[in-house]
Amino acid sequence: MNNPILAVERLSITFNHRQTVVDDISFEIHAGETFALVGESGSGKSITALSVLRLLPNNARLNAEAINLHGDDLLKRSEFELCKIRGRRIGFIFQDPMSSLNPVMTIGSQIEEVIKLHFDLPRDAIQQRVLELLQQVELPQAPQRIKDYPHQLSGGQRQRVMIAIALAGKPDLLIADEPTTSLDVTIQAQILALLKDIQEQTGMALWLISHDLALVSSIADRVAVMQQGKIVETGATAEFFNQPKHPYTRKLLNALPSMQNCLAHSTEENPPLLQVSDFYCHYPIRKGIFKRIVDYVRAVDGVSFDIQQGKTLALVGESGCGKTTLGKSLLNLIPGSGRVVINGVELNGLTGEALRRQRANIQIVFQDPFSSMNPRMLVGDIIAEGIRALHPEVSAEQRKARVRQLLQQVDLPEDSALRYPHEFSGGQRQRICIARALAVDPKLIVCDEPTSALDVSVQAQIIQLLKTLQQEKGVSYLFITHDLAVVAEIADDVAVMYQGKIIEQGGVAEVLTQPKHAYTKKLLAAVPVLKMDH
Structure with a gap:
């Protein structure tokens, strides 16, 4: 060579x-x-x-x-x-398409910009080239999407637009x-296949x-x-x-999680901690001058499941299927309807002090730890915030002692309490968010994609930490993710979500090794597998 x-x-x-x-x-x-x-x-x-x-x-x-x-x-x-x-x-596809694309320019104009800069072409030829590029990256309904803005596209579609911009100059x-990084397995497989196809067509090198x-x-x-x-x-x-x-x-x-680990989980049944029946979360679509409701977006559409005490239920599916909406609506962070019972107490209709008391039972760890913490607050105050709000009877000295204990539990040094979130790495920030969720001794933690943006070694540490805390404290998890190898590592049960509905659920080994629904089979087929021979 x-x-x-x-x-x-x-x-x-x-x-x-x-x-x-x-x-x-x-x-x-x-x-x-x-x-x-x-x-x-x-x-x-x-x-x-x-x-x-x-x-x-x-x-x-x-x-x-x-x-x-x-x-x-x-x-x-x-x-x-x-x-x-x-x-x-040299073309460049940046990591986060949303922050790399200009939010006030249409996607067509952003691709045009590159072509105009590097090639002397007439207006018609430029517009034709923009359409060719969007078709080359397989953006659905490309002619209709040219005038769309980045916020009108999904994560996978925005990544395709970034690839089109990078290819516009015909780079070597x-x-x-x-x-x-943040794409679902099926979209990830499509993006990689797309890059390989373009590479074969053009002969360019890919770094x-x-x-x-x-x-x-x-x-x-x-x-x-x-x-x-x-x-x-x-x-x-x-x-x-x-x-x-x-x-x-x-x-x-x-440190790589393995799909084989799903076979090691116990199938022993525990009593249910959370019972969700016929749960809905619909958003109205309003049209016309009087903004009348013409239809609904059925984000969560009649979902039912149980989570056992001290066990983990993984909720899997592609972006936009309703996973995060369901997780947040269970905590009343966004409105939903249906029967939700935790530890024998029905949450429907609870308000004021009664609802606040139950909030201590369910906590959440968000996907992006940095944006879910106040950058102006010290880490110690961030962790203690829940104790201050839900347990006002606890003294300042007791709160400090509890923060020290929580930092120790999530393997962070004691002096972390006196530092700010920006002074920590991604993995450390996720540990802080886990400590904050544990502060009020919840019975259930909703983990929303807590490892999706982390390196394999840091991801392995966070998974191990969650498993250890579950063994020591008996906490249950609703683990929302699109990474099926992580599911195999941490979950006891799996529910597969598609277009607002749960289409398959059962024990982790059963769902991952003997899937019944065509969509579950498609998800499993798209998981990248470590290829040891070439």
Whole structure:
């Protein structure tokens, strides 16, 4: 494999002249190949990709012998010349499409912008190219969606638009930074198949940045592992997964959740803690000058299930199926109707003090820990907030002691109480949210995608923490997720949700190994599996 498309030689990046975040790394990417850079959050993967395009923050300093694109050293190019390379010869798919797309421009205009910048084409040809790109990325009803804004699209559709923008310049190299992190397994499988198809059609190189090793094993030709700014291992994919050499690589592979773990769960029955019968959550659709109700969005449509004491029910399904709506409406955070009984007490119709007392029995851990905490509050006050609200009789000294005990339970140092949320990593912030949920001794915790954005090793730690707390305190979980390997690891029972209804439920081993419904079979077929031979 001669003449690589991209050759990076001895690249280092420091922040504020002190903190080294990328430490003397070298690698090559060749035409037509998929090169994966893997590692945990904070290892330096994304900043390495941004440095190739010289898109670094002002306090970052880049040192390298060369960054060659087809033999052309990008370090010697001016900012004006780099503008002609970015988006044209190197395309970039950013991690979060919602924050990368312009919310006040239609998706068609945003793709047009790239084409106008890099190609001298007449108006008709530009519009035709926009439509071709949206059809190439398989956006449903592309001609009708051109004038839509990003907020009108689902997560998977927004990611497709990001790919269309990245492909608009017909790049030689496409950098995809965690392109499927927050997507459902079925959409993730579609996005990956799409990238591989486009790669085969155009012959471009694909640089994939990811912490999902199962996904990497199914798509990459070569893999490099990054740890604390250094590349610790590089090799062909088959060799990398079959004979990992570095201890850190072996640690990452060992942390992967396995679908086989569903067979290890106890099938012993416990009494029910939560009983939900015929539960609905409908949103009215209003039209016309008088905004009359013409129909309803049936987000949750007649759902019934039980959660046993000290057990975990996993609620699985794609984005938009109603999982989170159901979880939040059980806590009365959004209105719903139906019979909900917890620990023998019926929640329907409860108001005021009676409802407040029952709130201590059900708590929630949200999907994004950072946005669910007040950034101006100290962690100790965040954890103690529930105790202050639901148990006003507890003294300040007792609250402090309880916060210390909770931090210890979630494996965080005692001095964490005097720090702010932004001073912690994603995994640590999720631990703080778990401590906050445990503060009032709930009988049930609703966990809404608590591990979806975490690295495999941090995810393994959070799952282990939840299991340990369940054994020690007998707490039950409603675990909302789209990751079936995590379900196999943590759940006792599974309910599969599709378009507001539960279409299949049962013990975890039964549902994951002998699915009955076609949709459950489709979900299981889309789960990326670690491929050990290529």
